[in-house]
Amino acid sequence: MQFSGFFSAAMMMIVLSPSLQSFPPAEAIRSSHLDSYIRLPSFQVSTSPDSQDDRFSFRKAFEFRNANECGFADHETTGVCDPTLVHVAITLDVQYLRGSIAAVHSILQHSLCPENVFFHFLVSETDMETLVRSTFPQLKFKVYYFDPEIVRNLISSSVRQALEQPLNYARNYLADLLEPCVRRVIYLDSDLVFVDNISKLWSTNLRSRTIGAPEYCHANFTKYFTNSFWSDDRFSGTFRGRKPCYFNTGVMVIDLVRWRRAGFTRRIE
Template sequence: MIWLMKLSGLFSAAMVMIVLAPALQSFPPAEAIRSSHLDFYLRLPVDTASSRSLNRFSFRKASTFRNAGQCGGGDSRLSGKFGVCDPNLVHVAITLDVEYLRGSVAAVNSILRNSLCPESVFFHFLVSDTSLEDFVRSTFPQLNFKVYYFDPETVRNLISTSVRQALEQPLNYARNYLAGLLESCVKKVIYLDSDLILVDDIRKLWTTNLGEWTIGAPEYCHANFSKYFTARFWSDERFFGTFAGRKPCYFNTGVMVIDLVKWRNGGYTEKIEWWMKLQKSNRIYELGSLPPFLLVFAGNVATIEHRWNQHGLGGDNVRGSCRDLHPGPTSLLHWSGSGKPWLRLDSKQPCPLDALWSPYDLYGNSG
């Protein structure tokens, strides 16, 4: 019986890869459950010397992709690197952290492999350890990128305990400071988490029209929005009154298109920080860096197709159970939740959908 179940799982994964183009719509978000006993499962086995232990990693060098004869709608510059202020660029921001480095590398690799013009994608890597820059250069020799140091002390005193210790790491909050970290000539950026892959051209997401709004993201209005805040929040009009005149819906902050000009002009970093300070004294939410974004932006978000964030593939915050695809097209697969594909693959207990992540993995002899 066991061998039959394993065979069935492998068959399901194969069928998914065959029909991936018309894949799915996103799952509703997993309900937050307080837990810490599985946090060790989220961490790669690194030395305490963090970045100095990168020799423990064995990543293969990424292939050089030249996916089209022309870039940027007729721009034929196929050699050399674009300057950060080049108007033809697609700007992507991702955090680099030793513990999630394998996921970040796979995400970058998936973007390059599925972009019509990978040369025109510029990566902005947010780090708390600048020695990771040498690692990026050796793994992606042709990559257009810049590394930005994010000081953990910026948010150390603003972070409250969360449902998982992993969600309390300062680098999770670096997205709040993109407008100040990136050059002023960068007017828009796509922010992506480290536990996802793209299976479509990222320029399609880049061309999203944000209209009057500062950020764009797939919204999930069927989700129980009240679950993201505590009873104390909903019992005090000083708190829940912030949603007056809005129709707030859940959105996942792991995939966002951000208008940095509007962000800077609106002072949104300070607005998010205000809610984080209030949280320290009033405990109005449980889920890390997400609720402040909901408090500031929910109901004022440019809607993006669900295909751009098939989230929840990592299961809930305790068990990390397997999830199935939902019907509909997909362009991005996101292993949010406690189960990460690289850890499940290494443990020889993968979920069927983890087979979609593994072709982009550059770690060791994988892939």
């Protein structure tokens, strides 16, 4: 299943400031000490264990309520297994926290039924839940700890530095981390904001596929791998004569039932 380029562009846009457009998107949404000057303090978290000054905070969000046509569902009773919920997974880490918070806010703001959205936050640090709760008091969410050691020795030294962080690979373990009753999930990177109702993405017909994701055919793979990778013909030969297309794992609709049945996590490892 592939999303069209138009659909991808309409559903999300990279969070970029005009003054930061010379940097890669991930660089543009890095959290910094400047955040404390542009948000009202409601909660503060240190971005460095050795620094007391390197802090940032987020304004408490407004309450987002369902439209009348959403109907009523007692999520408090059924919890995460409620079949009417839209499940969204996203990573939370200090370095890209600003982008993650912006993504959550944009989803709630543009959703017709924001109270039906359940967030699954993947973390490698254990102090994030208080920050989320203080920023989005009404949010339905759960925090899942991902042990970096699971993948640390599996990450190739040939990839660019930005991809060396273990939490980048937590998406491959969603089928293990999330409750078995969660049958489908939308995974999002933290450099996106939504500009439309997320239920449109949620209702994507995957047919017989396990994953739906945007296809991108203009990649410059020389920037994805190190010089040592390209100098080794065993590796670089993989791309010889092939069109530079791939599916963007930063936006995925995943059928977890099929994923678990096929054992894709173990096969990826």
